[in-house]
Amino acid sequence: MIHTFLEYKNIKDEKMSKIIVSKFGGTSMGNLQAMTCSAEIAKQKNSRLIVVSATSGTTNQLISIIKNASNGDIISALQTIDDICTRHTTLASETELSKQKLEIINKLIQELKSLAQGMYFLKDATLKAQDRLQSIGERLSSLIFTEVLDKELKKLNPHFYCETLDARDYIETDNNFTKSKPVTERILRHCHSLKERLKNDSNLHYVTQGFIGKNENGDTTTLGRGGSDYSASIFGEALSASEIQIWTDVAGIATTDPRICPDAVIIPELSFKEAAEMATFGAKILHPTTVIPARRGNIPVFVGSTFSPNQGGTWIRKVVEQKPLVRSINLRKDQSLITISNPRMLNSHGFLSDLFNIFSIHDVSVDAITTSEISVAVTIHESDLNTELTNDLEKYGRVKVEKGLSVVSIIGNKINHTFGLANKIFESLRDINVRMICQGASLHNFCILVNQNDAQNAVRNLHHKFITQ
Numbered sequence: 001m002i003h004t005f006l007e008y009k010n011i012k013d014e015k016m017s018k019i020i021v022s023k024f025g026g027t028s029m030g031n032l033q034a035m036t037c038s039a040e041i042a043k044q045k046n047s048r049l050i051v052v053s054a055t056s057g058t059t060n061q062l063i064s065i066i067k068n069a070s071n072g073d074i075i076s077a078l079q080t081i082d083d084i085c086t087r088h089t090t091l092a093s094e095t096e097l098s099k100q101k102l103e104i105i106n107k108l109i110q111e112l113k114s115l116a117q118g119m120y121f122l123k124d125a126t127l128k129a130q131d132r133l134q135s136i137g138e139r140l141s142s143l144i145f146t147e148v149l150d151k152e153l154k155k156l157n158p159h160f161y162c163e164t165l166d167a168r169d170y171i172e173t174d175n176n177f178t179k180s181k182p183v184t185e186r187i188l189r190h191c192h193s194l195k196e197r198l199k200n201d202s203n204l205h206y207v208t209q210g211f212i213g214k215n216e217n218g219d220t221t222t223l224g225r226g227g228s229d230y231s232a233s234i235f236g237e238a239l240s241a242s243e244i245q246i247w248t249d250v251a252g253i254a255t256t257d258p259r260i261c262p263d264a265v266i267i268p269e270l271s272f273k274e275a276a277e278m279a280t281f282g283a284k285i286l287h288p289t290t291v292i293p294a295r296r297g298n299i300p301v302f303v304g305s306t307f308s309p310n311q312g313g314t315w316i317r318k319v320v321e322q323k324p325l326v327r328s329i330n331l332r333k334d335q336s337l338i339t340i341s342n343p344r345m346l347n348s349h350g351f352l353s354d355l356f357n358i359f360s361i362h363d364v365s366v367d368a369i370t371t372s373e374i375s376v377a378v379t380i381h382e383s384d385l386n387t388e389l390t391n392d393l394e395k396y397g398r399v400k401v402e403k404g405l406s407v408v409s410i411i412g413n414k415i416n417h418t419f420g421l422a423n424k425i426f427e428s429l430r431d432i433n434v435r436m437i438c439q440g441a442s443l444h445n446f447c448i449l450v451n452q453n454d455a456q457n458a459v460r461n462l463h464h465k466f467i468t469q
Helices: 005-017 032-044 058-070 074-094 099-122 127-156 184-190 192-200 227-238 272-280 291-297 351-361 387-396 421-428 452-468
Strands: 020-024 049-052 161-165 204-209 212-214 220-222 243-248 269-271 301-305 313-317 326-341 368-371 375-381 398-412 434-439 445-451
Touching: 020 032, 020 227, 032 074, 032 127, 049 127, 049 227, 058 074, 058 099, 058 127, 074 099, 074 127, 099 127, 127 161, 127 204, 127 212, 127 220, 184 192, 184 227, 192 204, 204 227, 227 243, 227 291, 269 272, 272 291, 272 313, 272 326, 272 398, 326 387, 326 452, 351 375, 351 387, 368 434, 387 398, 398 452, 421 445, 421 452, 445 452
Parallel strands: 020 049, 020 243, 049 204, 161 204, 243 301, 269 313
Antiparallel strands: 212 220, 301 313, 326 375, 326 398, 368 375, 398 445, 434 445
16 A cells, blocks of 8 residues: 555654553663663654663662661661662663763662661661652662663654653652552643643653652652552553553463463453452562553553563453453462451441451451351451451451461453352362352452462462363
């Protein structure tokens, strides 16, 4: 087909008017080679806003700095800061960062030292200070990657240019430090001018930080571990993006963890509902909250590999062509089972409401629930278990806690409307003791609670029965 010049211009204008938001994870920021691969993908996909994580391993190092400094081991904390400084200044040198940007990197390293020293002298690390310190990883990587992407874009078009965007100017959150929640209506308002700039200047591209935001007082906050995916989805919704891309170190979302089942296969497409269930119950590729803004905005999400961008990946959409009974088998480790028993619970108005308000007060997410006439059993992550929580729960009955458990979930479609499914599940688990079952609340999920030592065998058996057999 032969296009006129005007038709070509219309095609180009239509392409540039679409806003694609891409997120690149820590391994994609790991070194100059990885950053260059990421920049090439962003260029090829015409991503206008790129969200980045901290360089690989940096967030773990920042967490260790907090721990060591607040525990009085300032020597180890400073050694780790030196490692971070060396890695990022080396990257900066390799990318030939300007003197002005090198000064910003030095200021960020000095800020990191000051925060660590403050924690050391106080022998304490407030959640507010932790968020400020952890934000430095993304603030460093975004500055360096802006330079890499700018050079890559100019190879395609000398008029293209890239700037660093401070996510904190757009992602407003509540005051719940270390696991803040976005204030959506304010984010939409903050991003209106950003959307207009991108639409009015087709040469402009932005690199910004995942994981971080700020509250109404201007304090730096974080969205919780793995929150960079969430940031990309939040920006995607606020900018009315045509798609959101999540680039990581694996070529899509698999039917289960390939480390448990080497015969796991990449899933070509998922519905938003399936993806939300998978993320909640153990799929590590997506942050559990990522799907929420994308689903609200009906924005398709693509998950692919930075290092094998042509090997396909997984699309997450509102409507999918195929809806298999079982889509995946997922594992959520480190679960605790809390059982609250009270004979007065029977026919007691408001008992469950009061009980679950305790979990809300402690900001603890419940994964699975079952009830009987006189007891309620819930699973939570072991990291959320604490004495204050159990003491408050004991006001409502006798509390029993069991640790060392895992939730294995069968994710699919019409799970609770399929005859004989439970029989097949328990045939696969005949040598494994099932501690709890949670089924019926969702069309997409059947959960079982097993001993952590049996969990991987349960996943293998179920994956073989429903996916690879």
